[in-house]
Amino acid sequence: MWRWNRLPWRRRVSSAVSQLFLYTALLIVIFIVACAIVPGWIAPYEPTQMMTDAILQAPSAAxxxxxxxxxxDIFSVVVHGSRDSLLIGFASVLVGGLVGSALGILAGYAGGLVDTITMRAVDILMAVPGVLLALSVAAALGPGLLNIALAVAVASIPGYARVMRGQVMSVKNLPFITATRSLGGSNARIFWKHVLPHSLSPLLVMATLGVGTSILTGSGLSFLGLGVLKEIPDWGALLSQGRGYLTVAWWICTFPGLAITLFVLAVNLIGDDIRDRLDPKVKGAA
Structure with a gap:
């Protein structure tokens, strides 16, 4: 009797489906990034154009x-609003990833008192829920694109710090590192030539997955009124503006919400694929 998990075509079908999802995710990300870079080429109307003869019009061909x-036009506003949403996501990942990774690398490689002090500071940040921490920082700094990006970045620092600390500590104790040190290699040379390059894979994966989380957090802050105060709202601000019209104009909230969902899902799928390609355990199992 044939077992399902032993059928040779099962793996091929699974691989084909995975590739289909991956390519679809790539197309979604490319399209949304294009919307942020050249919105005027994609949006049929200006985002500030007010058509008084088409107020609260349901989705149609026009x-x-x-x-x-x-x-x-909601489609035009969503296209133009993608720029601020993506800027928040990528800028917060860049800042949070650099600061958090630097702290984690310092703690993991130096060890001792430096490790203790650094990680206790990180533990204090981790004691506060990420959204609440971002909300507190955003409320203190005030509305604005840079301030929201900084608030989301601060909330992401503990995660990067702990991951990089664990990775560096595991790499620096590998046999080839010990052999290099016994042959007279300096700490600086060992760090830059061996430890750091072998520790970057988890950071790349985490940063990829963190873009989606950062956009969600930034959209949440915009929804609460702490976002970017501009004529062209970002996706979170669009959700906030449309919540009072859910019963009469559901599309105002639905399509910005779908844009957030699709982009976050697509980025997570790409991040999962990058993790599978870089993880040696997954490679060996395949």
Whole structure:
């Protein structure tokens, strides 16, 4: 009797489905990034154009995502609003990843008192829920694109620090590192030539997955009124503006929410694929 898990085509079908999801995710990310870079080429209307004869119009051929209470084309506003949403996501990952990784690398490689002090400071940040920490920082700094990115970055620092500390501690105790040290290799040379290059894979994966989380957090802050105060709102601000019209114009909230969901899901799928390709355990199992 044939078992399902022994059928040779099962793995091929699974691989084909995985590739299909991956390519779809790549297309979604490329399209949304294109929306952020050249929104004027994609949006059919100006995001601030108010069509008084088409207020709260449902999705149609003329307005794919409908219009809002000002008569603005929702699709055009979503396309133009992608720029600030993506800037928050990528900038916060860049800042949080650099600061958190530097702290983790310092603690993991130096060890001793430096490790204790650094990680106790990280533990204090971890004691506060990430969203609450970002909310507190954003409330203290005030609305603005840079401030929101910094708030989300601060909330992400503990995660990067702990991951990089663990990775560096495991790499620096590998046999070839010990052999290099016994042959007279300096600490600086060992760190830059061996420890750091072998510790970057988890950082790349975590940063990729962190983009989606950062966009979600930034959208949440915008939804609460701490986002970017501009004529062209980001996705979170669009959700906040449309929540009062859910019963009469569901499309105002639905399509910005779908944009956030699709982009976060696509980035997570790409991050999972990068993790599978870089993880030697997964390679060996395949």
């Amino acid at each position: 307005h794919l995502f409908g219009t809002d209470y000002f008569g603005r």
